[in-house]
Amino acid sequence: MLIKDNEIADINTPTGDMRAHIFRPAAPGKYPGILMYSEIFQVTAPIRRTAAMLAGHGFIVACPEIYHELEPAGTVLAYDEDGTTRGNAHKITKALSSYDSDARAMLDYLKSRADCTGRLGVMGICIGGHLAFRAAMNPDVLATTCFYATDIHKKGLGLGTNDNSLDRAGDIKGELLHIWGRQDPHVPLEGRNLLKARLEEVGTRFTWHEFNGQHAFMRDEGSRYDPALALQSWGLLLELFHRRLGWGDLDVESDNAPAESRH
Incomplete structure (x- = not known):
């Protein structure tokens, strides 16, 4: 379906305004909301x-600038060493x-939108996978869908690098999808096994997929991109989000063509 991708929202948080980039169906109606977290490079x-x-x-997607306290609004970091x-x-x-208060502010923002059904999901990639896990x-x-979520196994997120994400895994009450690359050096086998064992221990409702892929295999830019694995992963995440969040008002009139709703 056609989308609109030029909307910006500045969300008030306890640590200052946070810019979010909004992507939504062009057709009027209500749709589920998804908070989508980026990699460390922000909204590239x-x-x-x-x-x-x-x-x-068929989702309203909000991508926040995760380092809004540390970078001017609109900052995008390059995919290079610097x-x-x-x-x-x-x-x-x-x-x-601050990561946690940002998440709550974003979720409240999505729920407050007149075009949102109020049914919420989260997705994240790399550090965003960890932030999605916490959200x-x-x-x-x-x-929630987490792509190769970094640092959960070693408690490496945030000031002091001693996060409590593993400890709080039992707080996750929705359904969780984890997708990993076996050749990802950032999350080795022992780290994946530690997290999986913890999810089993606390009774999380989750699905777990490990592919023969590298870190960042979803990123459609650079040498690590694997289109075949990305396509499989899209099928998994869309199945989860449509099943758990619903479809919204997909069969409604579009902005410009009353007889045509979706394309």
């Missing part, structure tokens, strides 16, 4: 294309509580 072109793809399947160094430094400069601890999150 590949992240925007991912959000657009999701919106085109951008990686800067993004990784920010990751452990920002307080853990899933909010009771109104019904479904």
Whole structure:
């Protein structure tokens, strides 16, 4: 379906305004909301294309700038050594509580939108996978997809690098989907096994997929992109989100063609 991808919202949080980029179906009506977290580079072109793809399947997608306290609004870090160094430094400069308050503010924003059904999901990639895992601890999150979520196994998120994500896994009440690359050096086998054992221990409702892929295999830019694995992963996440969040008003009139609703 056709989408709109030029909307920006500045969301008030306890640590200042946070810019979010909104992608939504062009057709009027109500749709489920998805909070989508980026990699450490913020809202890059590949992240925007991912959000657009999701919106085109009938979701209102909000991508926040996760380092809003540390970078001017609109900042996008480059996929190079300098951008990686800067993004990784920010990751452990920002307080853990600020990540959590950002998540709550974003979820409240989505629920407040007149075009949202109020049914909420979360998705995240890399650090965003970890942030999605934490956002899933909010009771109104019904479904969450985490792509190769970094640092959960070693408690490495936030100021002090001693997060409590593993400890709080039992707070996740919605359904969880984890997708990993076996050749990902950032989350080795022992780290994946530690997290999986914890989810089993606390009785989380989850699905777990490990592919023969590298870190960032979903990013449609660079040498690690694996289109075949990305396509399989899209099928998994869309199945989860449509099943748990519903379809919204897909069969309504479009902005410009009353007789045509979706395309």
